[in-house]
Amino acid sequence: PRRFMNExxxxxxxxxNLGQEDPRRIVHAFKVGLAITIVSLFYYxxxxxxxxxxSAMWAVLTVVVVFEFSVGATLGKGFNRMMATCVAGFLGVxxxxxxxxxxxxxxxxxxxxxxxxxxxxxTFMRFFPKMKARYDYGFVIFIxxxxxxxxxxxxxxxxxxxxxxxxxxxxxxxxxxxxICISIxxxxxxxxxHNLIASNIHKLGIFLEVCGSEWLLYSCIIKWLKSTGFGQExxxxxxxxxxxxxxxxxxxYKSVLGSKASEEAMANLAAWEPSHGRFKFRHPWKQYLKVxxxxxxxxxxxxxxxxxxxxxxxxxxxxxxxxxEACIRLSSELGKAxxxxxxxxxxxxxxxxxxxxxxxxxxxxxxxxxxxxxxxVWENFNMLDVLPTATV
Amino acid sequence: PRRFMNExxxxxxxxxNLGQEDPRRIVHAFKVGLAITIVSLFYYxxxxxxxxxxSAMWAVLTVVVVFEFSVGATLGKGFNRMMATCVAGFLGVxxxxxxxxxxxxxxxxxxxxxxxxxxxxxTFMRFFPKMKARYDYGFVIFIxxxxxxxxxxxxxxxxxxxxxxxxxxxxxxxxxxxxICISIxxxxxxxxxHNLIASNIHKLGIFLEVCGSEWLLYSCIIKWLKSTGFGQExxxxxxxxxxxxxxxxxxxYKSVLGSKASEEAMANLAAWEPSHGRFKFRHPWKQYLKVxxxxxxxxxxxxxxxxxxxxxxxxxxxxxxxxxEACIRLSSELGKAxxxxxxxxxxxxxxxxxxxxxxxxxxxxxxxxxxxxxxxVWENFNMLDVLPTATV
Numbered sequence: 001p002r003r004f005m006n007e008x009x010x011x012x013x014x015x016x017n018l019g020q021e022d023p024r025r026i027v028h029a030f031k032v033g034l035a036i037t038i039v040s041l042f043y044y045x046x047x048x049x050x051x052x053x054x055s056a057m058w059a060v061l062t063v064v065v066v067f068e069f070s071v072g073a074t075l076g077k078g079f080n081r082m083m084a085t086c087v088a089g090f091l092g093v094x095x096x097x098x099x100x101x102x103x104x105x106x107x108x109x110x111x112x113x114x115x116x117x118x119x120x121x122x123t124f125m126r127f128f129p130k131m132k133a134r135y136d137y138g139f140v141i142f143i144x145x146x147x148x149x150x151x152x153x154x155x156x157x158x159x160x161x162x163x164x165x166x167x168x169x170x171x172x173x174x175x176x177x178x179x180i181c182i183s184i185x186x187x188x189x190x191x192x193x194h195n196l197i198a199s200n201i202h203k204l205g206i207f208l209e210v211c212g213s214e215w216l217l218y219s220c221i222i223k224w225l226k227s228t229g230f231g232q233e234x235x236x237x238x239x240x241x242x243x244x245x246x247x248x249x250x251x252x253y254k255s256v257l258g259s260k261a262s263e264e265a266m267a268n269l270a271a272w273e274p275s276h277g278r279f280k281f282r283h284p285w286k287q288y289l290k291v292x293x294x295x296x297x298x299x300x301x302x303x304x305x306x307x308x309x310x311x312x313x314x315x316x317x318x319x320x321x322x323x324x325e326a327c328i329r330l331s332s333e334l335g336k337a338x339x340x341x342x343x344x345x346x347x348x349x350x351x352x353x354x355x356x357x358x359x360x361x362x363x364x365x366x367x368x369x370x371x372x373x374x375x376x377v378w379e380n381f382n383m384l385d386v387l388p389t390a391t392v
Numbered sequence: 393p394r395r396f397m398n399e400x401x402x403x404x405x406x407x408x409n410l411g412q413e414d415p416r417r418i419v420h421a422f423k424v425g426l427a428i429t430i431v432s433l434f435y436y437x438x439x440x441x442x443x444x445x446x447s448a449m450w451a452v453l454t455v456v457v458v459f460e461f462s463v464g465a466t467l468g469k470g471f472n473r474m475m476a477t478c479v480a481g482f483l484g485v486x487x488x489x490x491x492x493x494x495x496x497x498x499x500x501x502x503x504x505x506x507x508x509x510x511x512x513x514x515t516f517m518r519f520f521p522k523m524k525a526r527y528d529y530g531f532v533i534f535i536x537x538x539x540x541x542x543x544x545x546x547x548x549x550x551x552x553x554x555x556x557x558x559x560x561x562x563x564x565x566x567x568x569x570x571x572i573c574i575s576i577x578x579x580x581x582x583x584x585x586h587n588l589i590a591s592n593i594h595k596l597g598i599f600l601e602v603c604g605s606e607w608l609l610y611s612c613i614i615k616w617l618k619s620t621g622f623g624q625e626x627x628x629x630x631x632x633x634x635x636x637x638x639x640x641x642x643x644x645y646k647s648v649l650g651s652k653a654s655e656e657a658m659a660n661l662a663a664w665e666p667s668h669g670r671f672k673f674r675h676p677w678k679q680y681l682k683v684x685x686x687x688x689x690x691x692x693x694x695x696x697x698x699x700x701x702x703x704x705x706x707x708x709x710x711x712x713x714x715x716x717e718a719c720i721r722l723s724s725e726l727g728k729a730x731x732x733x734x735x736x737x738x739x740x741x742x743x744x745x746x747x748x749x750x751x752x753x754x755x756x757x758x759x760x761x762x763x764x765x766x767x768x769v770w771e772n773f774n775m776l777d778v779l780p781t782a783t784v
Contacts, residue, residue, distance in 0.1 A: 018519055025519050033512035036539055037504050043543050044500035057540055064511070064536045108436035112429050119456075120425035127410055127417045144456045147428055148449055151435050257692070261653030300649070300692040 025069075027185045032067050035180045039063045039173060055165035062173025067181060071276075072189035072269030074181040078174035079272070080138035085170045088142040089163040091118075092149025096159045099150070111150055118146050133268045190270035190279045193263065195346065197288050200256045200295045202342035209335025256299040263292045417461075419577045424459050427572045431455045431565060447557035454565025459573060463668075464581035464661030466573040470566035471664070472530035477562050480534040481555040483510075484541025488551045491542075503542055510538050525660045582662035582671050585655065587738065589680050592648045592687045594734035601727025648691040655684045 019026050042056040043049055049056065066077045099110040125131055126139045145166065153159035267285040411418050434448040435441060441448065458469045491502040517523055518531045537558065545551035659677040 014520070015516075018516075025516060029512040029516035032515040032535075033508040036511045036535070037508045040504055040507055040539070040543050043546055044504070054544070057544055060539050060543060061536060064532060064539065112432055112436070115432055116425040116429045119428045120421040123424040124407075124410075124417060124421035127414075128406070140456060143424075143428070144453060147432070147452050147456065151432050151452060152446070152449055154435055257688075258650075258652040260650040296649075 024185065024187055028069050028187070031180055031184050032064075034184075035063050035067055035177055036060065038180070039176050042172075052165060052169055055169050058166055058169040059173035059176070062170050063177045066174055066177040070187045070189040070192065070269055071181055072266075072272045074178055075274075076134070076269060076272040077137050078178045080135060081141050082171055082174050084138040084141035085145045085167050088145035089149050089167050092146045092153070093159055093163050095146070095150045096153035100153075108154060111154060114150060115147050119143050133264075134271065186276070188270075188273055188276055188279070189266045190273050190283060190285065191277065193266040193270055193285065193288055194279075196259065196263065196266070197292050197295065198342045198346040200259060200292065200299075200342075201338050203256055204295065204298055205335045205338030205340075205342060207335070208338065256296060259292065260296060263289060416577065416579055420461050420579070423572055423576050424456075426576075427455050427459055427569055428452065430572070431568050434564075444557060444561055447561050450558055450561035451565035451568070454562050455569045458566055458569040462579045462581040462584065462658075462661055463574055464658075464664045466570055467666075468526070468661055468664040469529050470570045472527060473533050474563055474566050476530040476533035477537045477559050480537035481541050481559050484538045484545070485551055485555050487538070487542045488545035491546075500546060503546060506542060507539050511535050526663070578668070580662070580665055580668050580671075581658045582665050582675060582677065583669065585658040585662055585677065585680055586671075588651065588655065588658070589684050589687065590734045590738040592651060592684065592691075592734075594731055595648055596687065596690055597727045597731035597734060599727070601731065648688060651684065652688060655681060 039059050042052060042059055052059075062081065066074060066081060068074045068077060095111065095114045099107045099114065102110055122139045122143045126136055131139070148166070149159060149163045152162060267289050270283070270285045273279075431451050434444060434451055444451075454473065458466060458473060460466045460469060487503065487506045491499045491506065494502055514531050514535045518528055523531070540558070541551060541555045544554060659681050662675070662677045665671075
């Protein structure tokens with residue numbers, strides 16, 4: 001029993017964490033409950049029930065399936081569902097009429113062939129990458145509605161009524177889901193994407209800045225330790241302990257490396273969203289993907305740099321001494337520039353300090369480059385780090 | 393009309409390409425059509441129809457929604473749907489009985505509260521990352537079934553019959569979808585994952601090998617051109633043309649950079665699959681993710697190296713001369729080792745040549761390292777490239 005109690009406590013803690021991490025999740029759960037309760041009224045309230053009858057269940061089903069966390073996803077699913085039901089319902093009725101002309105034996109055969117063809121063709125269409133990105137759900141619903149209408153038309157006499165009821169209940173369900181999703185504390189995928197890109201650049205900035213200041217501090221400590229003749233033993237220990245200490249803070253940038261899929265998904269969803277806040281209806285979401293891709297490229301470089309710093313490869317003292325100052329300057333200036341840039345993106349306004357930092361880091365890069373060209377170039381990423389800043 | 397014709401031709405070409413790229417897509421479309429035709433028989437064939445009545449539509453719906461491209465996804469959705477319907481149907485009947493005890497006015501209120509609570513709690517549960525990965529669809533179906541059974545129980549008198557019919561039709565639909573998916577040319581997510589990881593490593597190997605031999609060729613040409621006194625002008629041109637030429641071949645590795653999301657999705661789906669071919673039921677799919685992550689880390693390094701090679705940074709002649717030979721040897725040996733490794737993974741058997749190449753590249757890396765330590769180290773990634781090989 002104690003083990004069971006422990007598990008219950010663990011579970012409660014996990015729930016609490018989940019809620020605290022992003023309180024919008026609790027709001028979302030509340031919204032879904034509310035939408036379902038509202039749509040259930042169609043059953044409980046007699047006058048409404050008289051209008052739709054058992055078909056009201058399609059409205060409940062629609063709300064459950066369509067309601068998603070972000071506005072973009074909900075709108076996308078809602079419109080897909082409505083459009084697909086409308087077109088497929090019409091075609092289903094047509095197919096039913098066509099099939100019924102061929103008599104009692106021919107009808108099921110023709111309907112079977114229609115179903116097979118529509119299902120096959122639509123399933124194949126889902127593989128088009130462009131279609132998949134925006135209309136995948138629509139194709140599924142298209143197959144579904146076509147089959148339901150055409151097939152159940154074989155038994156029921158009022159095919160048109162079935163199609164009509166299905167369409168109207170689905171429209172009602174979709175609109176309830178979409179309205180509640182937008183009106184109560186909406187989560188816009190567009191804003192999410194915007195913030196994600198900004199925070200990704202910010203994380204890279206943090207790494208470079210911390211990295212610069214840390215190297216400064218670190219090399220000062222080493223110099224002091226060596227001058228006081230403190231044992232090599234202690235020095236080695238520090239070197240090993242160092243990466244662990246601020247891992248959580250410095251390694252935030254790692255999440256940038258794998259953000260491609262979520263960025264693309266968000267951009268697709270954001271395209272469904274209407275004008276909100278500072279974003280217009282046809283906001284150029286694709287541009288965000290480009291900036292995101294550049295940020296990711298920068299993150300690959302930063303990652304290579306990070307493993308380099310953590311690796312045990314020893315640089316000859318003399319060269320380290322020469323290059324150090326320029327590197328530190330470059331790194332911290334770049335970090336500041338990226339942080340300013342992310343601030344600019346977030347607030348959607350230009351600040352003068354970014355320009356300053358970018359210029360400073362450019363000169364730092366030039367200095368470093370000229371310094372290195374007299375020796376060997378091991379830092380190729382400098383040029384590329386400046387790239388994202390050039391795009392804005 | 394000509395523009396329209398052009399568009400039709402374009403579309404036909406796109407369809408053809410899509411089919412040629414992966415013929416399994418056509419098979420998949422055919423399978424879906426077949427499954428829907430079979431499930432439609434429940435409507436057309438009188439004895440079967442008598443058993444289920446209008447509820448047979450749930451079977452059609454289930455097939456459309458559950459049938460996915462890979463076996464893993466289909467099984468996952470099918471089992472989720474069946475389990476969730478079973479549990480939620482039972483709870484829905486319970487809720488209905490509980491509510492009906494409270495009289496005609498209390499019933500809709502109680503049912504509304506139940507619906508709200510279940511929908512809210514289940515929606516919140518979907519945010520648990522572990523739950524989301526494997527049971528997300530189950531939660532949606534749970535809410536759906538609970539609401540349908542509990543709510544429609546308010547109007548219909550035979551709640552238990554509704555729940556039973558829904559459950560049995562969904563089980564039939566799921567099994568039809570799953571059986572057809574497995575029996576006709578199945579696409580196993582597990583095998584896909586296996587091949588993806590192998591091909592990712594292969595791509596990295598190709599890059600390194602090509603890179604090595606190209607550098608050799610390239611530097612030979614330069615030397616020859618310079619010795620014949622051929623103008624710097626022409627030489628620059630060659631340098632610019634080079635990257636474009638074999639971009640498609642050499643840059644295959646770029647797809648490795650963003651493969652994280654698809655790898656994780658595949659591993660999740662693969663967990664649903666039964667024993668097939670050389671894979672057992674509880675094949676350690678998580679291990680693939682680890683190897684995949686290492687390959688990706690290696691790809692980040694390779695990417696950094698690639699931009700370095702494409703960049704205009706000039707290395708002093710003298711050092712280039714010194715380092716070149718060791719670099720080329722390392723690069724091509726590493727490439728061969730990675731290619732062998734991918735072959736090993738693909739065939740699931742060890743070959744002796746991999747060990748040989750790994751050892752050769754290790755010595756090459758050592759040579760290079762000692763060579764560089766007398767100067768400046770700019771290649772830190774060597775050590776890391778060897779990492780993935782160590783894991784197998």
